Amino acid sequence: MTTDEAVAATTTPPPAGLRERKKQRTRSALVRSALELFTRQGYERTTVDEIAEAVQVSQRTFFRYFTNKEEVAFASQEAAECHFFAALCGRPADEAPLAALRGAVLDAWGSIGGDIEQLVPPELHMRMYRVIESTPSLLAVHLRRIAEMEERLAREIARREGLDIDTDPRPRLVVAMFGGVIRVAGKLWTEGEEDSVVTLQDLTAFHLDYVGPALAEKWDK
Amino acid sequence: MTTDEAVAATTTPPPAGLRERKKQRTRSALVRSALELFTRQGYERTTVDEIAEAVQVSQRTFFRYFTNKEEVAFASQEAAECHFFAALCGRPADEAPLAALRGAVLDAWGSIGGDIEQLVPPELHMRMYRVIESTPSLLAVHLRRIAEMEERLAREIARREGLDIDTDPRPRLVVAMFGGVIRVAGKLWTEGEEDSVVTLQDLTAFHLDYVGPALAEKWDK
């Protein structure tokens, strides 16, 4: 799903058309059933046939909604990432790059529940995150998706600051730093016991503030 | 291959035993044929049967040497990464963490040719790197492998500095920063025209020096 589609999905209350509504329902049902199965019995041990059967749909139909088995596993992640990116775009223009990124990620996690609970229960979303982190093949895809997001973030930072991303390395560097910190915090959170989002926020803020000042200094040089 | 095995492979000139030599030859032939096919016609468009047939071996035998199709694609990368990690371990103990990482990566790239040319021609290794970067499924695995390497680097940095990696966030943070810079430099190099290793070294050094001082300051606090 692109950002545009995500925005459209939230700003169009009555999608109109029975055909379209049916499609949305099928898609949602596939996502929910898939995440339920993945979190219960593991990603590898769940077959596409199982997911399709749980929704009373043929396997072929599943592959018309999702290009592959991985894609359905990241459905709620996709929504969360759109949420985060939108938060960054809504940041005041006078904020420094790292401050804007920091504010966006903390805000996004704070208000994540309301945005994706239409798709899946937030609790399921969180459990699925752990499955992703602990399943090698999913972790690999997750890291690639993060890399793609970082590219978009760098372009947005460059736009905000009026820089040319092809000649100035700073947008990509600050985003790479930011991404590194986020991943360290996320990993520590996954390994820890606490499940709450607040813990994740605190952990992230702590690590960001640890390297933040040094990066901010360098930025202005 | 582990670091120990890599060291053993380079310090044991006569592997002795006809059986063992035959296995090594088969393995090398599989790697070379695979990389040749991948770089010529693309990773996705190359089947395991093709690779096996090129070496006159059954498909089943291929899967006894490599757990999956991806693994053979990263065979020369594996060697290069062992080379880099060994370079880090050989760094003087009084060097600061980022300086050691910087020195290790520049040294490793400088002497990469001699180490992996026993396996594949260096030129083929470089072409394969581009295939990895431009093939989504391989890029995903590549990023996961980098993440694993970063974990090992963080532990080595912690060991050098006498820090506890479970309580002090600095080893992981400095490595995450370093990894981010490396990836930015690598990506720019891949997108550029220049093929030479020297260009990659210059690009990396430039970007590292850009953020290096800021990180070094923070490290001592």
Place this chain on the structure above:
DNA sequence: GAGGCTAATGTCAGCGTCTGACAATTGACA
């Protein structure tokens, strides 16, 4: 150097992911 032992390989059957092609169904709209 003949024979037994064991590691390496080949063969075969089968599961799971994913795709193309074509037929059947079902909502949309005149």
Place this chain on the structure above:
DNA sequence: TGTCAATTGTCAGACGCTGACATTAGCCTC
């Protein structure tokens, strides 16, 4: 209501990968 187009189901098949079992071939002892 009937036509049109979108959605779905069915089927066949390619490809990645694995277990089981038979076969080959290096190794080691007597």
